[in-house]
Amino acid sequence: MSLRNRELLNLVVVGALTALGFASVYIARQSVVSTASLSYAAFFLALYLVAHLVARYAVPYADPYLLPIAALLTAVGLTEIYRIRPGDAFRQGVWIIIAVGVFAGTLWSLRRDYRRLESYKYIFGLTAIGLLVLPALPGLGATVNGARLWIHFGSLQFQPGEIAKLCLIVFLAAYLREKREVLAQGRLKDFGPLLLIWGGAMLVLVETNDLGSALLYFGIFLAMLYVATGRLLFTGIGLALFLGGSYFVYTRVAHVHERVTIWLHPWTDHKVYCALTGEMKLRQDCGSYQLVKSLYSIANGGFGGTGLGKETLETSAGHPLIPSLNTDFIYSALAQGLGLIGVSALVLLFMVFVLRGMRIALLADDGFSKLAGAGLTFGFALQTFIIVGGVLRIIPLTGITLPFVSYGGSSVVANFVLLAGLLLISNRANAPREA
Amino acid sequence: MTLASIAVEELLLVLKIAFVVLLYLFIWRIVRTASKDLRVPQESFILAPSQAGDLATLRDPGPREVGRLVVVSSPTLEPGEGRMLDSVAITVGRGPQNDVALDGDDYASAKHARIEPRGDGVWVKDVGSTNGTYLNGIKLTRARKLTPGDVVRVGETELRYET
Numbered sequence: 393m394s395l396r397n398r399e400l401l402n403l404v405v406v407g408a409l410t411a412l413g414f415a416s417v418y419i420a421r422q423s424v425v426s427t428a429s430l431s432y433a434a435f436f437l438a439l440y441l442v443a444h445l446v447a448r449y450a451v452p453y454a455d456p457y458l459l460p461i462a463a464l465l466t467a468v469g470l471t472e473i474y475r476i477r478p479g480d481a482f483r484q485g486v487w488i489i490i491a492v493g494v495f496a497g498t499l500w501s502l503r504r505d506y507r508r509l510e511s512y513k514y515i516f517g518l519t520a521i522g523l524l525v526l527p528a529l530p531g532l533g534a535t536v537n538g539a540r541l542w543i544h545f546g547s548l549q550f551q552p553g554e555i556a557k558l559c560l561i562v563f564l565a566a567y568l569r570e571k572r573e574v575l576a577q578g579r580l581k582d583f584g585p586l587l588l589i590w591g592g593a594m595l596v597l598v599e600t601n602d603l604g605s606a607l608l609y610f611g612i613f614l615a616m617l618y619v620a621t622g623r624l625l626f627t628g629i630g631l632a633l634f635l636g637g638s639y640f641v642y643t644r645v646a647h648v649h650e651r652v653t654i655w656l657h658p659w660t661d662h663k664v665y666c667a668l669t670g671e672m673k674l675r676q677d678c679g680s681y682q683l684v685k686s687l688y689s690i691a692n693g694g695f696g697g698t699g700l701g702k703e704t705l706e707t708s709a710g711h712p713l714i715p716s717l718n719t720d721f722i723y724s725a726l727a728q729g730l731g732l733i734g735v736s737a738l739v740l741l742f743m744v745f746v747l748r749g750m751r752i753a754l755l756a757d758d759g760f761s762k763l764a765g766a767g768l769t770f771g772f773a774l775q776t777f778i779i780v781g782g783v784l785r786i787i788p789l790t791g792i793t794l795p796f797v798s799y800g801g802s803s804v805v806a807n808f809v810l811l812a813g814l815l816l817i818s819n820r821a822n823a824p825r826e827a
Numbered sequence: 828m829t830l831a832s833i834a835v836e837e838l839l840l841v842l843k844i845a846f847v848v849l850l851y852l853f854i855w856r857i858v859r860t861a862s863k864d865l866r867v868p869q870e871s872f873i874l875a876p877s878q879a880g881d882l883a884t885l886r887d888p889g890p891r892e893v894g895r896l897v898v899v900s901s902p903t904l905e906p907g908e909g910r911m912l913d914s915v916a917i918t919v920g921r922g923p924q925n926d927v928a929l930d931g932d933d934y935a936s937a938k939h940a941r942i943e944p945r946g947d948g949v950w951v952k953d954v955g956s957t958n959g960t961y962l963n964g965i966k967l968t969r970a971r972k973l974t975p976g977d978v979v980r981v982g983e984t985e986l987r988y989e990t
Contacts, residue, residue, distance in 0.1 A: 400858065405853050409846065416842040419835060457857050464853070572874055639935035672965075698842040728845070737850040744857055759874050766872055 395449045395456040402460035403444055407437035409464060413700050420701025421475070426822055432474070432485065436467055441493055446496040446582060450503040451819035452729040455752060458818075461745045462811050466804065468738065469797030472726050475701055487801035489809040492610045498812035506816045508761050510684075513566035517589040523552035524596040553605050554806035555598075558813070560593055561612060564701070565763035568620035576621040601647055604778055604790030608632060608771060610736075615770040616763055619753075655682040655788035658687075660805055680718035686724035686783055687712045697731025706730070716801040720791045723783045739780065742795075746773040750813055756822040763819045768810050873887045885941070889895070894895030894975070894990045901984035909989075916943040918954070919981050934958050935982030940967075942979070949973045949988065958982060 399679055411433040447459060466488055474481035502509070509516070548762045567586055568575070597606035614630040614789045650667070657663045660681035660760050666678035676684040692704060703725060706712055728733040749769030756762040775795055782789035793803040795810075880949070896917075897909045910917070910927060917926035920939035929935045936956035943950045952970035953960040960967045961980040973988040980986075 402853070402857070405849065405856075409849050411854065412842055412846045412849065416839060419842070420839055457861065460853075461857070472864065516889065567875075619872045620874055622871075697843065699839050700846070734847050735849065737847065737854060740854050741850075744854060744861075748861070753872060760874070764872060 393452070395451060396444070396507035399447065399456035399459055400444055401443075402457065403437070403438070403440050403463060406440070406460050406464045406467060407433065410436050411473070413468060414474070416554060416699060417471055417701035417727075418474045420699065421471070422754045426739045432470070432481070433467075435485075436463075436470075436555075439489060443492050443495060446499055447815060450499040451815045453822035453824075454815040454819040455748050455822075457748050458745060458811055458814055461741055462808070463798035465738075465741060468726065469722060469794075469799070471700060472729065472797075473718045473727070473799045475703065476712070476725060477486040480718055483801075483816060484799050484804070485705065487554075488805050490801070491805045493562045494805050494810040495812045498809055499815065500811075502816055506611045506813075506820075507758070507760055509562055510566040513563050515549060516566070517563035517585075520556040521589065521592045523559065524593055524600075528596070528600060540797050543578040544551060551800065552801040553602065555607070555809075556593070557608070557742055558652065558806060558809055560590070560769060561616070561661075561764060561767040564613065565760050565767055568616055568763055569759035572620040576615075576623055580664060580677060589810075589811075598641070603648065604782075604792030607778055608775055608792065612767055612776045615774075617767075619766045620759075650679055650788070651788045658684050658785070682715050682721070683783075683785065683789055686721050686824060689724045690727040690784070693728035693731045693735070696731045697727075697729050697734050700729045702729070716791070718797070719793060721780060721783060722794055722798050723780050726797070737799075742773075742776045745755055746776075749773075752814055752821060756817055759820060761817045761820060765814060768813050772807075772810060808818045809821065844859075865956050894949055894988055896942065896979075897989055898984045899978060899985040899987050901929065901932065903929050911931065912942065912944055916941055918942075919979075919984075920954075920956075921982070921988070929982060931986050932982040932984050935984065939981045940979065942973075943970075947972070949957060951988075952978050954982070 403449040414433045427480050444461075445458060446475065470481055470484055470488070473484050559640070564586075564636060571586075575586075577646065590609070593609055594606055597603075610630070614627050617630070618627045639769070642652055643649070646667075655673070658676060660675040662677055662679075663672040664673075666675075668678055689703070689705070692698065698704070705714070705717060705725060705728075714724065717725055723735070726738060730738065746769055749772065752764050753765035753769060755766050772795055775792060778790060779792045779794050779798075780789070781787040782792075793800050795807045796804065835889075838921050846890050869975065892910045893914070895909045896912065898904045898906050904927075918926040918928055918938065918941050919925055919929065920937050921929050921935040922934060922937040923930060925938070929939075936958065938954050939956040940950050940960040943952070950970045951960065951962060951967065953967045962971050962973075963978055964980070975988060975990045977988045978985050
C-alpha cells in the first residue's frame with residue numbers, strides 16, 4: 393500500500409473515532425447540546441481529507457502517520473472543548489480550518505525545497521524575538537493570568553510566542569548547521585550570534601513571566617546543540633546553568649517561589665497567607681486551588697473514566713470547577729472522561745508522534761533537515777511533557793498548551809505548521825534519489 | 828422513563844468501550860505497520876561530518892573550501908600533499924596546463940580528469956583519457972559524485988577526497 397493510501401485509511405479510522413466521541417458527548421448531554429453537534433464529525437473528516445489531498449500532491453513520500461495522529465488529537469481536543477463549553481468549540485473549529493489552510497499553504501509553498509529557508513536564518517532569529525516582544529508593547533498586549541503573552545486586534549487574540557518557537561528552531565537549525573564544527577571546538581566567539589538571539593528570547597520570556605515557554609526554549613536549544621556538536625559537555629554545562637538559574641529565580645522571584653511551593657505542598661492543614669485575596673486561607677482554597685481540583689478531576693475518572701460527556705466539571709450551581717480547563721488543564725478533563733486507560737492511549741499517541749518525528753530526523757541526510765526535524769520533534773515532546781507533567785504534579789506547573797488538543801488558535805496554527813515542517817523533511821528524506 | 832435512561836446508560840457504555848478499543852487498535856496499527864518500514868535510519872542523531880557543508884556552494888558562490896584532494900600515492904607527487912577545492916573546477920592530467928600536473932606519471936593522459944564542485948557536492952568525470960579514471964577502483968563511465976574518503980585514480984596516482 394502506498395504511503396498516502398495508508399494515511400487515508402488512518403484518517404478514516406480517525407473519522408470514526410471522532411464520530412464516536414461526539415456521539416457520546418451528544419447523547420450524554422442531550423438536554424444542553426443541539427443535534428448539529430454530530431455534523432462536527434463529518435465536517436472534520438472532510439477537512440482532513442482536504443489536508444490529505446494537499447499532502448498527496450505536495451509531499452507524496454512523507455510519513456503517513458503524522459497527519460492522522462494530529463487529526464485525532466485535534467478531534468479529541470475539540471470533543472472535550474465542546475463538552476466544556478460548546479461556544480468555544482465553534483471558535484476552535486474555525487481556528488482548525490485556518491490551521492489546515494496554513495498547513496496546506498506551507499506544504500505548497502515549500503514543496504520544492506524548504507532548505508532555502510536556511511538563507512534567511514537571521515531574519516527568522518530576529519522575527520522570533522520580535523514576536524516575543526510584541527505582547528509587551530502597550531496598546532497591543534493583553535495580560536491573562538499574570539503573564540503578558542497575548543496580542544489582540546479587535547476581538548481576535550493571538551499568542552505570538554507559539555510562532556516564535558518555530559522561527560527560533562529554524563534559526564537554530566540553520567546557524568548550528570553552518571557553525572557546528574567551530575562550535576564543537578568551543579571557540580567562544582562563534583557562540584556570539586547564537587547566544588545573542590537565544591539569550592534575547594530567554595530574557596523576554598523571563599521578563600514576561602512565561603516560565604513554561606522559557607523552559608521549552610531552553611530544552612530545545614540544548615537538544616539541538618547536542619545534535620549539532622555531539623558534545624555531552626555542552627549539555628552538561630547547559631543543565632548546570634539551568635539548575636543554577638532555576639535556584640536563583642526560585643529564591644528571588646516570588647511568582648516562581650509560589651509555583652514551587654504549590655507543587656511541593658498543594659495541601660495545608662492550617663491557614664496560610666493567601667496572596668490572591670490577602671486573607672488567611674488553606675492553600676488548597678487559594679494558590680493551589682486549580683491544581684488540587686484538577687487532581688480530584690483525574691482521580692474521579694478512575695480506571696475506565698466517566699465516559700465522554702459525563703465528566704463532573706461544574707459545581708452544582710453550574711460554575712466551572714477548574715479555571716482555564718480547556719487550555720492548560722484539558723488533560724485533566726480528558727483524564728476524567730477517558731479514565732486511565734483512555735488517557736494512556738492519548739499519551740501513547742503523543743509518543744508515537746514523537747517516535748515518528750525522531751525517525752524523520754534520523755532519516756534526514758542533510759544537516760539542516762536533521763537539526764530542524766530533531767528540534768521540532770523535541771520541542772513537541774518537551775511541551776507535552778511540561779504541561780502533562782505539570783498537571784500530574786510531576787514537575788511544577790507552568791501554563792503552556794497541550795499540542796493540538798488545547799483550546800487556542802495560535803497553538804493549533806503553530807502546531808500545524810510544525811506538522812507541515814516534519815512532513816516536508818520526511819518527504820525529502822524518503823523521496824527516491826535521481827542518480 | 829427509567830427504561831429509556833437505562834438504554835442511554837448502556838449506549839454510553841458501549842460508545843465508551845468502542846472509543847477506547849478503536850483508539851488502541853489505531854495505535855497498534857501504527858506501531859505494527861511502522862515496524863515494517865523498509866528503510867532503517869542511521870543510528871545516531873548527531874550530525875555526521877558529511878552533513879555539514881551540503882548547501883555551502885549552493886547558497887554562496889564565493890570562494891569557499893568544499894574539500895581537499897590529498898595524494899595517497901603517486902610516482903611524481905609527494906604522498907600527503909593536498910590541494911584545496913573551492914567552487915572552481917580543477918583539471919588533472921600529465922600536461923603542465925593542468926591544475927594538478929602529473930608530469931612523471933606515464934599512465935596519465937595529457938588531459939585526464941576533471942573535478943567539479945557543483946551545487947550538490949563535488950563530482951569527478953573523465954575527460955577522454957586513454958587509460959580511464961577510477962573511483963574506488965571502478966572505472967568511470969560518467970560523472971560521479973564524491974563522498975569524503977573516496978579515492979580517485981588517475982594513471983598511477985591516487986588522490987583521496989576529504990572534507
